[in-house]
């Protein structure tokens with residue numbers, strides 16, 4: 549099998565697959581990121597097409613719709629190395645249109661699943677991701693043993709449904725962080741102590757999220773797991789998808805604006821830094 553894209557998530561996915569009985573061929577634009585995996589037994593291919601050639605399954609995990617086009621299309625892209633006996637598992641968070649476009653580039657008979665994931669670095673390392681799979685029942689069944697090495701597979705519908713599911717899940721994630729940040733900012737502005745603030749939040753629907761984020765909010769330290777740039781990209785995907793289907797997502801737009809503001813101070817920082825940005829507005833000058 550082949551893994552295309554060895555960033556924070558793709559490298560962890562490749563590592564887990566190397567621990568299973570699969571032979572793994574890898575490709576990444578920045579070749580240096582493959583070195584540790586090659587030491588563990590992976591083979592590096594010179595292009596995505598060469599990685600896909602001869603692989604029964606190709607996993608793609610890159611940043612966004614443009615990156616997906618760059619690694620799958622053209623003479624060196626995955627599609628050029630794919631045959632009717634290949635199954636492509638697209639795990640990047642992209643748009644529904646990206647998935648349809650990808651389907652149109654593959655040769656007739658090739659299998660395709662869209663299977664983006666919920667969970668971050670720790671879950672990817674431990675095989676604890678939630679995988680939203682979109683595709684035919686038979687394609688999902690065929691890929692489930694392999695995907696089970698990465699997490700739990702939730703078959704959410706036909707091709708494209710996995711991507712739709714991921715956008716829905718992330719809409720809840722960003723909205724929840726935005727509401728949490730604003731609640732803490734308001735509490736600060738109204739001179740409630742941190743102790744009182746978190747006891748109040750514990751009694752609300754945000755209780756679990758407040759508890760989970762408390763240390764980061766109080767210390768101001770947000771270890772990088774999922775970058776602000778990727779989260780803002782996802783917020784853009786959510787808003788574009790909502791606009792295409794006519795859903796009126798005002799809260800998603802507000803969360804997107806917080807993400808974009810935080811991103812303007814450094815997009816490589818963790819997306820939860822949006823909390824720091826919001827909470828700071830509750831501090832008196």
Ligand SMILES: NC(=O)c1ccc[n+]([C@@H]2O[C@H](COP(=O)([O-])OP(=O)(O)OC[C@H]3O[C@@H](n4cnc5c(N)ncnc54)[C@H](OP(=O)(O)O)[C@@H]3O)[C@@H](O)[C@H]2O)c1
Pocket residue numbers: 553554555556557558576577578579581609610611612614615618619639640641642665666667668669773774775778782
């Ligand atoms: N991090 C998380 O917690 C998390 C959780 C769930 C889902 N996701 C999603 O998973 C995907 C990967 O996230 P990540 O955190 O692994 O991101 P990342 O560390 O930034 O890695 C991005 C990957 O995409 C590649 N890439 C970007 N632009 C490219 C291009 N034009 N051509 C070829 N390759 C390109 C990068 O290659 P180079 O190394 O050469 O730059 C790298 O392999 C994203 O869609 C993200 O939204 C992330």
